Amino acid sequence: xxxxxxxxxxxxxxxxxxxxxxxxxxxxxxxxxxxxxxxxxxxxxxxxxxxxxxxxxxxxxxxxxxxxxxxxxxxxxxxxxxxxxxxxxxxxxxxxxxxxxxxxxxxxxxxxxxxxxxxxxxxxxxxxxxxxxxxxxxxxxxxxxxxxxxxxxxxxxxxxxxxxxxxxxxxxxxxxxxxxxxxxxxxxxxxxxxxxxxxxxxxxxxxxxxxxxxxxxxxxxxxxxxxxxxxxxxxxxxxxxxxxxxxxxxxxxxxxxxxxxxxxxxxxxxxxxxxxxxxxxxxxxxxxxxxxxxxxxxxxxxxx
Amino acid sequence: xxxxxxxxxxxxxxxxxxxxxxxxxxxxxxxxxxxxxxxxxxxxxxxxxxxxxxxxxxxxxxxxxxxxxxxxxxxxxxxxxxxxxxxxxxxxxxxxxxxxxxxxxxxxxxxxxxxxxxxxxxxxxxxxxxxxxxxxxxxxxxxxxxxxxxxxxxxxxxxxxxxxxxxxxxxxxxxxxxxxxxxxxxxxxxxxxxxxxxxxxxxxxxxxxxxxxxxxxxxxxxxxxxxxxxxxxxxxxxxxxxxxxxxxxxxxxxxxxxxxxxxxxxxxxxxxxxxxxxxxxxxxxxxxxxxxxxxxxxxxxxxxxxxxxxxxxxxxxxxxxxxxxxxxxxxxxxxxxxxx
Amino acid sequence: xxxxxxxxxxxxxxxxxxxxxxxxxxxxxxxxxxxxxxxxxxxxxxxxxxxxxxxxxxxxxxxxxxxxxxxxxxxxxxxxxxxxxxxxxxxxxxxxxxxxxxxxxxxxxxxxxxxxxxxxxxxxxxxxxxxxxxxxxxxxxxxxxxxxxxxxxxxxxxxxxxxxxxxxxxxxxxxxxxxxxxxxxxxxxxxxxxxxxxxxxxxxxxxxxxxxxxxxxxxxxxxxxxxxxxxxxxxxxxxxxxxxxxxxxx
Numbered sequence: 062x063x064x065x066x067x068x069x070x071x072x073x074x075x076x077x078x079x080x081x082x083x084x085x086x087x088x089x090x091x092x093x094x095x096x097x098x099x100x101x102x103x104x105x106x107x108x109x110x111x112x113x114x115x116x117x118x119x120x121x122x123x124x125x126x127x128x129x130x131x132x133x134x135x136x137x138x139x140x141x142x143x144x145x146x147x148x149x150x151x152x153x154x155x156x157x158x159x160x161x162x163x164x165x166x167x168x169x170x171x172x173x174x175x176x177x178x179x180x181x182x183x184x185x186x187x188x189x190x191x192x193x194x195x196x197x198x199x200x201x202x203x204x205x206x207x208x209x210x211x212x213x214x215x216x217x218x219x220x221x222x223x224x225x226x227x228x229x230x231x232x233x234x235x236x237x238x239x240x241x242x243x244x245x246x247x248x249x250x251x252x253x254x255x256x257x258x259x260x261x262x263x264x265x266x267x268x269x270x271x272x273x274x275x276x277x278x279x280x281x282x283x284x285x286x287x288x289x290x291x292x293x294x295x296x297x298x299x300x301x302x303x304x305x306x307x308x309x310x311x312x313x314x315x316x317x318x319x320x321x322x323x324x325x326x327x328x329x330x331x332x333x334x335x336x337x338x339x340x341x342x343x344x345x346x347x348x349x350x351x352x353x354x355x356x357x358x359x360x361x362x363x364x365x
Numbered sequence: 366x367x368x369x370x371x372x373x374x375x376x377x378x379x380x381x382x383x384x385x386x387x388x389x390x391x392x393x394x395x396x397x398x399x400x401x402x403x404x405x406x407x408x409x410x411x412x413x414x415x416x417x418x419x420x421x422x423x424x425x426x427x428x429x430x431x432x433x434x435x436x437x438x439x440x441x442x443x444x445x446x447x448x449x450x451x452x453x454x455x456x457x458x459x460x461x462x463x464x465x466x467x468x469x470x471x472x473x474x475x476x477x478x479x480x481x482x483x484x485x486x487x488x489x490x491x492x493x494x495x496x497x498x499x500x501x502x503x504x505x506x507x508x509x510x511x512x513x514x515x516x517x518x519x520x521x522x523x524x525x526x527x528x529x530x531x532x533x534x535x536x537x538x539x540x541x542x543x544x545x546x547x548x549x550x551x552x553x554x555x556x557x558x559x560x561x562x563x564x565x566x567x568x569x570x571x572x573x574x575x576x577x578x579x580x581x582x583x584x585x586x587x588x589x590x591x592x593x594x595x596x597x598x599x600x601x602x603x604x605x606x607x608x609x610x611x612x613x614x615x616x617x618x619x620x621x622x623x624x625x626x627x628x629x630x631x632x633x634x635x636x637x638x639x640x641x642x643x644x645x646x647x648x649x650x651x652x653x654x655x656x657x658x659x660x661x662x663x664x665x666x667x668x669x670x671x672x673x674x675x676x677x678x679x680x681x682x683x684x685x686x687x688x689x690x691x692x693x694x695x696x697x698x699x700x701x702x703x704x705x
Numbered sequence: 706x707x708x709x710x711x712x713x714x715x716x717x718x719x720x721x722x723x724x725x726x727x728x729x730x731x732x733x734x735x736x737x738x739x740x741x742x743x744x745x746x747x748x749x750x751x752x753x754x755x756x757x758x759x760x761x762x763x764x765x766x767x768x769x770x771x772x773x774x775x776x777x778x779x780x781x782x783x784x785x786x787x788x789x790x791x792x793x794x795x796x797x798x799x800x801x802x803x804x805x806x807x808x809x810x811x812x813x814x815x816x817x818x819x820x821x822x823x824x825x826x827x828x829x830x831x832x833x834x835x836x837x838x839x840x841x842x843x844x845x846x847x848x849x850x851x852x853x854x855x856x857x858x859x860x861x862x863x864x865x866x867x868x869x870x871x872x873x874x875x876x877x878x879x880x881x882x883x884x885x886x887x888x889x890x891x892x893x894x895x896x897x898x899x900x901x902x903x904x905x906x907x908x909x910x911x912x913x914x915x916x917x918x919x920x921x922x923x924x925x926x927x928x929x930x931x932x933x934x935x936x937x938x939x940x941x942x943x944x945x946x947x948x949x950x951x952x953x954x955x
Contacts, residue, residue: 096504098636143687150686153643154687156440156639158687160639160640161679162683164676164679165683168679169676171673172676285511285632288509335525339520339523342522342523343519346519353497354497357500357505573819573821573822574819574822575819576824577804577808580799581808584797584798589780590778590780591757591788591795592812593813594817595780595781
């Protein structure tokens with residue numbers, strides 16, 4: 062029972078990370094209709110920024126700020142130099158350009174930080190465990206991640222539904238022409254949305270540092286899962302991104318834990334572990350396939 | 366679109382046709398004489414390089430069918446490349462181990478048999494994954510094809526029996542009649558022959574009724590529905606044919622490198638294939654081949670200069686994406702597009 | 706007694722709070738040219754799109770040749786004899802005019818799963834396509850890329866493509882829009898000639914054209930059909946005059 066709760070919490074934590082990435086991605090997809098393969102790079106930049114600052118200064122606050130600033134700055138620069146010119150282009154050109162961005166950014170990071178993963182120490186204040194229910198202890202840091210993610214989800218939801226800017230963002234995804242006709246500075250809106258996406262992804266990276274390996278390539282691994290989240294949740298919907306992220310996060314985590322255990326009953330431990338790892342990696346894509354069979358548009362349909 | 370002076374166009378049409386033929390002849394000569402030249406230059410590694418280019422030309426051409434001609438931006442094409450390679454690898458493994466695959470399929474080291482198996486297997490994968498993916502379009506389609514390719518990647522990673530992450534060594538190349546396949550020059554010509562046959566078939570395919578429909582799908586699917594064509598079927602068939610082509614290339618690669626690994630199915634491989642198609646200009650017969658030569662050539666040259674060649678390749682790709690309409694070849698064409 | 710080829714029963718389609726089709730009922734008789742007119746926003750194009758299967762109605766039924774076609778996809782409807790010309794042209798821009806029509810002829814003949822023979826050298830298909838182009842008057846432009854054709858020519862090409870599938874019912878969505886007077890006149894003559902070959906449902910704004918060609922006219926207002934009758938009936942009807950008040954003379 063304890064194990065189950067712990068694993069579900071792990072799943073939620075992973076889901077929250079995915080949500081931070083997926084929220085920005087789904088907005089960029091839904092509003093600007095741009096496929097940005099380099100979205101994972103903001104995640105990596107946030108992680109590296111925070112890790113570097115933590116190493117240099119030892120300060121938690123500075124590390125977080127550095128990571129966020131790095132991601133946001135990268136987002137602004139990339140939007141200005143590259144993305145801006147892709148709005149009216151085919152998906153093919155977008156794929157090519159953002160693929161080039163990944164190569165450039167990844168190799169740049171390698172040149173700056175080398176190929177070895179960067180070790181990010183767990184912040185001392187958060188390194189303990191917390192008793193969430195009598196008898197169940199859970200790492201404090203992971204709880205912080207979950208809390209942050211839920212906070213962001215609520216904040217985003219409030220922003221999109223209750224503020225004027227948020228209304229523009231929503232309208233921009235379903236009624237692009239009308240927004241333009243209303244005289245709204247669409248350019249600015251796009252830049253804002255893109256920057257917001259980069260910031261959220263960077264936040265994910267900052268949070269990821271102490272629990273995952275900070276290395277070149279981390280962005281792409283999680284990006285593909287983020288795509289799955291967006292597909293399951295429905296392009297353009299933040300609610301969908303949240304639902305999809307939870308589904309993917311929890312399913313993936315539970316599969317990783319349960320499958321090897323199940324397989325051990327029919328084969329050797331090492332074979333079971335290897336096969337289990339592989340099959341559980343595949344599992345989430347099978348879930349995606351199932352969703353596609355029933356609802357090709359994703360769980361939450363955004364009319365456009 | 367440019368409005369040409371009809372007389373000028375009429376005059377230049379036969380000239381363009383002549384240029385095309387001249388270009389093809391030059392290309393053929395170059396390809397045939399390459400091993401001689403390489404040995405003369407004392408650089409036999411060039412033959413290996415050329416073989417890789419030929420194999421990737423086939424893979425890129427197969428993607429071109431759905432991407433360039435059909436307008437389907439599939440980001441998971443490397444999956445079928447890998448499946449084809451593994452078909453060869455697994456069959457050879459069972460041949461040398463002496464026990465049949467899944468208990469009843471005998472292993473083989475016969476080139477033609479392995480190739481056929483590779484084509485069939487990758488076609489089957491393409492059928493299943495394509496049937497699901499094609500239920501979506503646009504952004505979703507791109508993401509889904511990528512995701513499914515990842516899934517197949519993890520499938521092969523999890524097969525520790527066939528090497529898993531470390532890959533599978535194919536000790537000897539498959540046997541074809543009594544040719545000395547171990548000889549790099551011989552193998553180069555085998556690949557070249559396959560490439561020629563493949564491109565001839567491809568050429569007929571895009572000019573056929575099926576090809577005409579496919580081009581129509583790229584330009585305006587709504588129009589096709591309005592003349593009574595259920596586009597899903599045609600897209601799926603194209604997807605399967607493309608997958609089979611990639612499997613063929615993968616089989617050639619497995620024999621060439623004598624090694625297969627999940628790396629062949631990596632998402633960045635899929636990206637490279639797309640880049641080759643885009644570089645060369647989609648919807649042309651030899652565009653992908655040009656793209657393959659260019660990309661591999663570029664990578665080879667840059668690798669020679671610096672370990673961090675991707676740092677320079679990235680911006681080059683960005684520039685090409687931003688400033689050309691139709692890939693490199695379009696820079697050498699006039700505005701009439703030259704679509705087949 | 707002429708049969709009903711198309712029966713539209715109680716068609717309803719809402720977009721949010723706007724009812725584009727509001728319990729619309731209408732019959733088209735076999736062999737007639739039936740015009741649909743109405744003020745802007747009356748739901749004419751939405752009607753065509755629902756008939757063609759591109760928009761799914763919220764309620765109501767569509768019967769074609771005695772058969773309920775609600776569940777059929779657009780392509781399936783075309784295969785049983787519907788055809789449509791689009792108000793905003795939907796053409797294959799990189800292909801030539803002949804390619805566009807030939808593809809429709811090819812599609813009409815059955816499946817296109819033929820992978821070797823050169824489609825552009827398929828004599829019977831190409832000849833029929835050229836014939837159809839000639840009927841419209843576009844044979845000189847057969848080998849021109851559609852992207853290089855004028856707007857008027859493109860609209861005429863729309864018509865040619867629709868004809869190439871030998872439809873039993875032709876849905877024309879404002880075929881005169883954007884045409885110059887000469888092209889307009891040619892198209893009117895063409896449609897007049899078509900009346901004996903196929904049933905036509907014509908959505909048009911140009912009243913002269915409508916009165917010149919139509920056997921019967923239906924007037925749509927706010928998503929409903931308020932009257933169906935001959936030109937005389939419609940001209941003299943009070944409801945119609947009110948609906949068109951301010952939109953010019955009938």
